[in-house]
Amino acid sequence: MTDHIVITGYEGYIGRRLLASALALGLTVTALGRRPPPPATHGLRWFRWDLESPVPVAALAAADGFSPIKALIHAAHQWTSARSEADDENVVGTGLLLDAARRSGIGRIVFCSSVSERMDALNRYGRIKAAIGHLLTADGEISARIGLVYGGPRQGQWGTMVALSGMVRLLPMVGIRTGVQPIHVDEVCDGLLRLALAPRLSRRVYGLAAPTPISFGEWLRLLCRIFHGRRLWVLPLPLSPILALVHMFNQLPLELHVDEERLLGLAGLPTVSCADDLAEIGLRLIAPDNRLWDEGTVRRRNLLQEGRAILRAVCGGIPSPSLLKIYVRGVERYGAGLPLALPIVALRWPLLLRAVEPVRADGELKSRLQMALVITDGGNFDGTSAYAFDGEGRIRALAGLAWVALVETLLLAFRLTFGRKGQS
Amino acid sequence: MSDHDVLVIGSGPSGVAAAWPLAEAGLSVHLVDGVLPRLARPAPDRPSLSALRQGAPGNLRHLLGERLDGLRDMKGYSPKLRSCADAAFLEGYHDGNAIASVDFQVVGTMAQGGLSNVWGAAASLFDQEDLADWPISLADLLPSYRRVVKRVGVSGSLFDDMAPIHGLDVELEPPLSLPPSSALLLERYDRRGGMPGFLLGRSRNAVLTRPREDRGACLEDMGCMWGCGVGAIYNSADDLAQLRSLPNVTVLSGLMILRLRRDEDGSVIVTGRTALGEERQLRARRVILAAGTLASTRLALDLLQKFDVPVPVLNAPAFAAGLLIPRRLGQPIPAKGFGMAQLAFRLALPGEAGKSVFGLLYDGASMAAPDLAAQMPLSRFGAKSVLRALLPGLLLALVYLPSSYSRSSASLRRSSDGIPSLEIRGGVSTEHKAAVQMAVKRMASHLRRLGAWLLPGSVSVFEPGAEVHYGGTLPMGVATTIHGELIGAPGVTLADGAIFNTLPAKHHTMTMMANADRIGRHLALEAR
Numbered sequence: 001m002t003d004h005i006v007i008t009g010y011e012g013y014i015g016r017r018l019l020a021s022a023l024a025l026g027l028t029v030t031a032l033g034r035r036p037p038p039p040a041t042h043g044l045r046w047f048r049w050d051l052e053s054p055v056p057v058a059a060l061a062a063a064d065g066f067s068p069i070k071a072l073i074h075a076a077h078q079w080t081s082a083r084s085e086a087d088d089e090n091v092v093g094t095g096l097l098l099d100a101a102r103r104s105g106i107g108r109i110v111f112c113s114s115v116s117e118r119m120d121a122l123n124r125y126g127r128i129k130a131a132i133g134h135l136l137t138a139d140g141e142i143s144a145r146i147g148l149v150y151g152g153p154r155q156g157q158w159g160t161m162v163a164l165s166g167m168v169r170l171l172p173m174v175g176i177r178t179g180v181q182p183i184h185v186d187e188v189c190d191g192l193l194r195l196a197l198a199p200r201l202s203r204r205v206y207g208l209a210a211p212t213p214i215s216f217g218e219w220l221r222l223l224c225r226i227f228h229g230r231r232l233w234v235l236p237l238p239l240s241p242i243l244a245l246v247h248m249f250n251q252l253p254l255e256l257h258v259d260e261e262r263l264l265g266l267a268g269l270p271t272v273s274c275a276d277d278l279a280e281i282g283l284r285l286i287a288p289d290n291r292l293w294d295e296g297t298v299r300r301r302n303l304l305q306e307g308r309a310i311l312r313a314v315c316g317g318i319p320s321p322s323l324l325k326i327y328v329r330g331v332e333r334y335g336a337g338l339p340l341a342l343p344i345v346a347l348r349w350p351l352l353l354r355a356v357e358p359v360r361a362d363g364e365l366k367s368r369l370q371m372a373l374v375i376t377d378g379g380n381f382d383g384t385s386a387y388a389f390d391g392e393g394r395i396r397a398l399a400g401l402a403w404v405a406l407v408e409t410l411l412l413a414f415r416l417t418f419g420r421k422g423q424s
Numbered sequence: 425m426s427d428h429d430v431l432v433i434g435s436g437p438s439g440v441a442a443a444w445p446l447a448e449a450g451l452s453v454h455l456v457d458g459v460l461p462r463l464a465r466p467a468p469d470r471p472s473l474s475a476l477r478q479g480a481p482g483n484l485r486h487l488l489g490e491r492l493d494g495l496r497d498m499k500g501y502s503p504k505l506r507s508c509a510d511a512a513f514l515e516g517y518h519d520g521n522a523i524a525s526v527d528f529q530v531v532g533t534m535a536q537g538g539l540s541n542v543w544g545a546a547a548s549l550f551d552q553e554d555l556a557d558w559p560i561s562l563a564d565l566l567p568s569y570r571r572v573v574k575r576v577g578v579s580g581s582l583f584d585d586m587a588p589i590h591g592l593d594v595e596l597e598p599p600l601s602l603p604p605s606s607a608l609l610l611e612r613y614d615r616r617g618g619m620p621g622f623l624l625g626r627s628r629n630a631v632l633t634r635p636r637e638d639r640g641a642c643l644e645d646m647g648c649m650w651g652c653g654v655g656a657i658y659n660s661a662d663d664l665a666q667l668r669s670l671p672n673v674t675v676l677s678g679l680m681i682l683r684l685r686r687d688e689d690g691s692v693i694v695t696g697r698t699a700l701g702e703e704r705q706l707r708a709r710r711v712i713l714a715a716g717t718l719a720s721t722r723l724a725l726d727l728l729q730k731f732d733v734p735v736p737v738l739n740a741p742a743f744a745a746g747l748l749i750p751r752r753l754g755q756p757i758p759a760k761g762f763g764m765a766q767l768a769f770r771l772a773l774p775g776e777a778g779k780s781v782f783g784l785l786y787d788g789a790s791m792a793a794p795d796l797a798a799q800m801p802l803s804r805f806g807a808k809s810v811l812r813a814l815l816p817g818l819l820l821a822l823v824y825l826p827s828s829y830s831r832s833s834a835s836l837r838r839s840s841d842g843i844p845s846l847e848i849r850g851g852v853s854t855e856h857k858a859a860v861q862m863a864v865k866r867m868a869s870h871l872r873r874l875g876a877w878l879l880p881g882s883v884s885v886f887e888p889g890a891e892v893h894y895g896g897t898l899p900m901g902v903a904t905t906i907h908g909e910l911i912g913a914p915g916v917t918l919a920d921g922a923i924f925n926t927l928p929a930k931h932h933t934m935t936m937m938a939n940a941d942r943i944g945r946h947l948a949l950e951a952r
């Protein structure tokens with residue numbers, strides 16, 4: 001039986017990818033969260049939970065078809081709180097979660113913390129993460145200090161950074177000399193799963209972040225070059241007067257509110273040394289500029305190329321540019337956002353995709369092919385529509401059906417053997 | 425001091441139906457509903473479905489929504505939910521009402537007009553037999569049925585075999601025109617002069633075929649699944665717009681009701697939360713709960729502080745199946761027609777003492793065909809080719825069983841944050857499986873004789889709740905009085921599906937509205 005882990009916070013930017021990678025690795029997963037996770041064919045169950053409620057008893061107990069829980073990865077974080085720091089939902093909720101996990105004998109707990117975690121951090125987030133770190137006292141309870149996460153769908157802080165870098169040519173910004181330690185969201189997931197499954201770990205705290213920091217200003221310039229294709233000038237602003245200004249500004253009765261937390265988080269960001277940590281779990285990071293090229297222009301280009309192949313595989317015709325654009329937007333919004341690593345032959349001869357489409361299993365490839373089917377139901381390809389509106393006559397319809405039956409029967413053997421789930 | 429005579433929670437079909445007679449009697453009525461606006465009507469000049477599919481301007485925007493929400497994974501959803509291309513529409517009901525479920529699909533919305541924004545508008549009445557286990561009779565409901573049917577606008581036939589099943593003593597709009605597949609089936613059925621144990625006829629729909637001031641007549645453009653641009657399909661949000669034009673009616677949108685409490689002076693205090701997170705209190709002499717069965721049940725159990733005692737949740741277990749009329753293969757795809765259920769049938773289940781199932785038939789060409797193909801084990805190209813060939817003769821049957829086959833329940837649970845949650849467990853009776861098998865078999869054999877063949881592998885049995893026919897948590901004469909008043913909490917009345925005693929296989933919303941009207945009328949009389 002495959003390893004079984006618990007994941008909280010799969011609704012967030014990291015957690016969503018984490019859940020997908022765990023399932024893609026063939027792990028069975030118990031997901032704890034407010035909303036049901038996207039359906040998976042197997043190995044996934046869900047219990048309603050949030051940081052303000054106790055852990056459902058059945059969630060951590062043994063169940064048919066699930067091996068005993070090997071590890072819990074705690075990625076949930078509640079951003080808004082009306083409570084004091086001592087009784088912040090995150091601290092209290094994590095305490096309850098830890099108690100429950102310990103009671104059910106889960107031997108490994110991986111807590112998603114941040115490089116900014118410090119009891120004397122300037123921002124609440126860093127202090128809360130540190131307070132939770134102190135709760136991890138038993139053996140096998142690990143804190144992962146995650147750096148500046150980038151990549152994947154443009155959500156959360158990552159989405160804001162990409163947008164910010166393209167807003168203006170000259171960007172006045174505080175803290176541009178602060179060193180940040182970027183790590184790709186897929187690398188974070190890989191690292192967390194390694195921490196969860198490694199048989200033995202030598203330390204209690206692991207850094208998941210680029211070992212060599214780069215300055216925040218440099219980072220924004222890089223994003224601008226890659227995603228917006230131009231140069232960005234960053235104008236350093238001194239922090240303390242700006243903080244004072246922001247503070248005053250926020251006192252004004254205006255709709256607009258500047259997030260002091262974010263500024264403080266940036267200003268007080270420490271650097272953690274993590275080269276040894278990464279080496280111990282065998283995680284090798286790819287330089288962000290290399291990875292990001294793939295995500296920016298190259299990502300779009302690949303998605304367009306993929307769209308052309310997928311839409312052709314489903315429809316036979318050459319899709320119009322507007323259909324392609326809809327495909328790309330659909331994948332960015334409702335798929336994993338990244339191109340599938342389709343082999344070159346499939347891009348060249350899209351009809352081959354029909355032979356590797358999985359029969360029953362769901363997966364990214366199948367869901368994108370289904371998306372293409374939905375698009376072509378309503379769209380038209382260079383003048384031809386998906387249906388024969390004027391009627392094609394009974395003979396042709398029957399001949400068409402017989403042909404499909406023949407082809408599909410022949411394809412079935414291939415599909416059963418080579419069916420790919422498709423990973424992005 | 426009460427601010428209002430009556431406070432109605434929920435502006436779905438039941439809330440609005442209860443509010444009308446109270447408002448007409450001159451009472452001051454205050455209606456509160458959830459945090460979302462109604463779904464916007466699509467553009468009235470949206471081209472017909474077949475024109476859109478052939479590339480009419482804006483086709484993908486119309487079919488997939490501005491934000492392409494139509495591309496989200498719709499597996500497991502009713503195809504009727506296509507029309508809410510807006511993904512946010514179904515969010516918030518569970519969290520806001522603290523409803524959790526296992527093996528039961530909860531479908532709800534916090535929008536004005538409730539689920540009638542997306543409903544299928546099948547509008548039969550219950551007959552004396554359907555009401556056998558109810559403490560009221562058809563005669564008690566009939567005047568209300570008449571009023572509601574008139575206000576809503578229901579089209580159909582009073583002269584075919586299904587007419588007595590849908591109800592006879594009401595005034596109808598002329599029927600909708602039938603697309604060729606349905607017309608063919610009905611013609612063959614009529615030619616046979618009936619079939620034992622099987623009745624077929626037109627479906628009864630809450631859809632206008634004659635225009636009114638605020639709503640147009642059905643355009644028959646096959647696009648109903650994507651919403652109706654002229655408002656021909658009844659939506660209680662339209663009804664609400666009329667209702668609020670009365671001087672003694674006020675509507676407050678954007679208040680999520682959290683709890684009800686009774687005050688010492690006999691009035692009811694209702695606490696809600698605004699979108700900004702502030703709590704607000706309202707007070708009324710009488711509160712009518714019509715927030716959808718599950719939300720109303722939770723508020724009622726919480727008021728009674730009835731924790732950990734399971735109450736039944738009745739639902740009408742359902743399944744869907746694909747059928748093909750071979751004769752229609754290769755024929756033109758209809759460009760005109762009503763895009764939701766056109767025919768209805770009733771099938772007796774022999775050996776199951778008087779039990780029957782109720783089914784609706786939809787033309788495949790009016791559906792998002794890829795949804796129908798989602799589970800086909802073919803390659804997507806194969807699926808597309810098959811749909812291309814089958815579409816002119818494809819029918820979808822949605823079939824419902826009576827609630828005697830359901831075994832779902834709900835309990836109120838305490839939680840650490842002080843907001844009790846309603847926990848629902850879905851289930852079916854041990855006879856359910858055999859009954860579904862028998863229904864499939866008999867439906868297939870009857871429809872085959874009329875020329876429609878069941879497509880192998882196309883039967884899919886819904887998870888309880890997914891059919892959105894539920895009620896019966898606080899039945900009349902047991903947990904509530906015959907006028908819906910919650911026993912143990914005078915001043916609080918339920919007016920939605922929660923107080924049903926049983927659910928026949930038929931659609932229940934018209935009865936919910938008639939019952940709400942009956943209750944509203946009773947309260948209006950009492951107030952005098």
Ligand SMILES: Cc1cc2nc3c(=O)[nH]c(=O)nc-3n(C[C@H](O)[C@H](O)[C@H](O)COP(=O)(O)OP(=O)(O)OC[C@H]3O[C@@H](n4cnc5c(N)ncnc54)[C@H](O)[C@@H]3O)c2cc1C
Pocket residue numbers: 433434435436437438439456457458459502504505520521531532533534535536537538539540542543544545546547679680681682714715716717719891892893920921931932933934936
């Ligand atoms: C896809 C689909 C197709 C359907 N087809 C049919 C059909 O063909 N025939 C049929 O008879 N029935 C059908 N139904 C079922 C029908 O829609 C429901 O039975 C009907 O809408 C129930 O009415 P209601 O007023 O009880 O509740 P709802 O329509 O659920 O309305 C609930 C109202 O309460 C409000 N509300 C909820 N919680 C709160 C709260 N805490 N505080 C304040 N306000 C709250 C909401 O905003 C809303 O206004 C269908 C349903 C769906 C989803």
